[in-house]
Amino acid sequence: MTEQKTNSTKTKHFTRRDTLKTLGAAAGLAAGSHLMPLSGRYAQAQSSEPIRIGFQAHRTGIGASYGRWYERTTMAAAQLINDAGGINGRPIEIVTEDDGTDPKRGAEVVEKFAIQHKTDIVFGTLFSHVVIGSAPRAGELKIPYFVVSEGHHVASGKLNRYVLQPGITDVKSQVQSMAPWVGSNLGKKVTMIYPDFAFGHDHRDYFSAAIAAQGGEVIEKIAIPPTEQSFFKYFPRIPKETEVLYHVMVGPGVLTFVKELGEFFGSDRPQIFGFIDSLEAVDLANPGLEALEGTYFWEGFPRYAQNDGANPHDAFYREKVGVDANGASLSDPKDISTYAHMFGCWETLYIIKQGMEAADYKGPADRAKLIEAVESFTDFPEGPEHPQGAKIFNGQTHQVFGIQNISQVTDGKLKVVHRTSIEDSLYEPEVDYTKMAF
Amino acid sequence: MKLRNSIRQGHFDSMDFGPYLLLATLEGAVQAAVLALTALGLSLVFGVMRVVNVAHGEFFMLGAVLAWWISSLLTGTPLFGFLAALIFAPLIVGGLAAVADRLILKRLKYDPEATIVATIGLLYIIQQGALTLYGPDARPVAAPFDFRVSFPWFGYSGYKISVILTCMVMLLGVWALLTRTRIGLIMRATQYDRETAQAFGIPVARVYTGVFAFGAMLAAVAAVLIVPTQQAYYLMGLDPLLLSFIVVIIGGLGSLKGTVLAAVVIGLSDGIITIFFDPTLAKILSTILVAMILVFRPTGLFGTATR
Amino acid sequence: MSGIFNKALMVHLGLIVVLLALHFILPAYHHVSLARIMVLAVYALGFNLLFGYTGLLSLGHALFFAAGLYGAGLSMQFFQWTAGPGFVFGLFCAIAVATLIGMLALRTVGVSFMIVTMMFAQVGYLLILYYNEYTRGDEGFVILRELRVLGPLDLSAEDIRYLVALALLAAAILIKLALVRSPTGRILIAIRENEERTRMLGYDPFRYKLMAMVISGAFAGAAGAAYGILFGYVGASFASIQYSILPLLYVLMGGAGVVLGPLLGTIAMFYLIDIASGMTSAYLFFVGLALVFLILVAPKGLLGTVRERWAPWLP
Incomplete structure (x- = not known):
């Protein structure tokens, strides 16, 4: 026993x-x-x-x-x-x-x-x-x-x-350190989609405050009830003047969520910024996720090996945990890790x-x-x-x-486009x- | 920023009430179609055998997980893998259900209380089996075909529309089976009066096994149909179970027509109330609405008696 | 007759004494576990009153548990109340909610009752999420340790927690025993067996069913309030459908319509999961197998089968 x-x-x-x-x-x-x-x-x-x-x-x-x-x-x-x-x-x-x-x-x-x-x-x-x-x-x-x-x-x-x-x-420092970059690079009018959970409310509250400090504004907040299997019917709530769609989802519905997001907007979409929580343990090569190309994600630790010298110890860590350069298990390339958190x-x-x-x-x-x-x-x-x-x-x-990463989906992989400083994430x-x- | 502005001039403009209603109706119809099929399976088991099958949602989940497994075994076009899944996943699930009936439910003499515990046990067994063999991740199943239906206001999945149609054909098929064939007659006779049916030489034990397997198969078919728009996940069975129960009772026990109508009412109300209220509040209101239907019409919309 | 009743009373009092004795001899881990089990058993005892004795299967009892839990937790958090007033307020909330739901849901019977109670409980769960500003939604909140005191007693101390849980359980057992042995209890059983006949005898079944529902809800609320106060946490998961199914499982395992059945069922389920999860990570598989096996061997539940075969006097 x-x-x-x-x-x-x-x-x-x-x-x-x-x-x-x-x-x-x-x-x-x-x-x-x-x-x-x-x-x-x-x-x-x-x-x-x-x-x-x-x-x-x-x-x-x-x-x-x-x-x-x-x-x-x-x-x-x-x-x-x-x-x-x-x-x-x-x-x-x-x-x-x-x-x-x-x-x-x-x-x-x-x-x-x-x-x-x-x-x-x-x-x-x-x-x-x-x-x-x-x-x-x-x-x-x-x-x-x-x-x-x-x-x-x-x-x-x-x-x-x-x-x-x-x-x-913690989520407060993550969210707060993202806001300046989002505000100055993607847009100031933000619509947030998040689960109607405390985790989602933290995103809502801390991001709203942080983007306001950048002169931006959250113009619509869409809280998705738990156990929701389909998200499509909530997308019409996204106001037309939305410049940035901010999403964070957790749980098994995330795949449906991002697929339906792509379906709804087609090529005609606002900028999309999400937390990788929406896609942890999910393969970016899954059918239906092509629509994420060009969108941005927060990552705690970049899932795809960046080879830009920013994380000199990444390769060692990857090897010891048993993860390949794409963030998948060494023994099964379809088994995607929760790299940003683990x-x-x-x-x-x-x-x-x-x-x-x-x-x-x-x-x-x-x-x-x-x-x-x-x-x-x-x-x-x-x-x-x-x-x-x-x-x-x-x-x-x-x-x-610590440091936070913003990555863009480029050729079906996440490529880091911005690293915050630790100071960006401090609060009283x-x-x-x-x-x-x- | 410039890019953004040019995009906003495009065809995606604000969502007016009319288009929003259309979208919510479509979404509600997909949900209703799949729910009707799943609930019909539960209704048969409940109606004929008087068994509250708590594991019904797990049969749904198994259907989705097997669809992933079967379609990943077969290379080639997604259509081929999907059709194989549509045939074999329900057969496997039906076979498992038949075994469960013979090994467990039959021995309990279909005692209503004991079968609740037994099917809760079954739920744990199936869920753990899926977790161990399939894993905790949500996995996608490729749709057999996909095209984006472009409405003037938004795009919609062509596959989802085909799911509505397929479910309608299936429901008609089940209706024909129950009302136009000898099998249906036997099932209805057993449901109506078990002892008399036995006295008239109907093999009640085999009918029960058949009904239990058929009910599970309906859940599996529904899951295979919907899984390309969602994902296969080992905990996905709870929601279909709860919604199916609601549909079966609202529709009135043993009424096929009622079950389908209740599924439509619940699917559409869930979709359409969303337009007017904050999402979680909408769920609260639609749940109260449906509960109140039962409170003031305790036998459901079409039922004669619930016992 | 009275001889049989006294025998039953002795068994129940004896059990309470045994639980008190266990306080002094149980190894620490089983001591803390039993404290939690006793609180949950109160929940199951109340469920049994409605299901086992009155024949009403509710799938929404988590609502009453949560009413007690949140009634106690929120009042303590916002008004800085200590455990005593917090518990009473939690109990009051559960009774109020059970009365309201009872008046609505008891218009239905059988499976409709089951579904209606389930849906009202779902509404309660969603309300907790919706009013997250106060409840912190799914995440829940911690009840301040300084407030978890009853007069001089620190309820977060392991030994006091056990004794308080035992006191609550003893009260629940004795109240339930008295109730099922009273004329009222016999009317409840009569309603379970044949509601029409009971009506013809001149009793108003609705009134008695509502009473059973409110008492059952009060048990659930007392368990919920005590759970929050003793273990310091209030969260929405306790309002979810799983927590409505749990007491049903406890009762069916231990024996529906037997006063002590739910306690035995609660103990059995806890150790089933605890031991199986120690042996394998695929423990739910074995929990499931054990449930199926148990119900095949003892379809009336553990104590139900004992009563059927050996102890017909067991109330």
């Missing part, structure tokens, strides 16, 4: 005897626990074993296409860390549990990591509602929770001191390593020290550990900031987590 559940990346054998030992210990704990005070059951012993990292994965549910690649990226980074000697001389072990992309199960999985698997930390969640549903439990169980979610929830101050997002930028798992894992080394992390008793160590970081230089590019970290808001802190108690 345990062998299959834990995707152990260390080379050391994880044998049935270990399992039996664990089970024996659990049984002993169960037998002896009635003698202990209640809180004793929730305390954790220090360990000289591998550092255990609980990976909260979207293996099923709507996040599964992302989850699969988050898992591959995580395993690749963990392998590299272990090959280089692990953390503080200890190997790391990734313990994966599926959260079903559901907040309720997410909270249960955090409990399982903290209490049953006794992992040192929890890591790797993408979908915002799972993060927000799990965060209170992580705080109560006092287990550091490193999310890779791009939501603004961490920096907004709504969560707690145990939740950090040091490996991926680097966050890689970079977060290296920040965890850096944090544990800085804190001289020994075990769960040092969890607060680990968080303080990460809070003290200010910047991460570009390198194999941060292949997407250099980052600035704000310890008060627990949020990282809304919270100071370092003042909160552990």
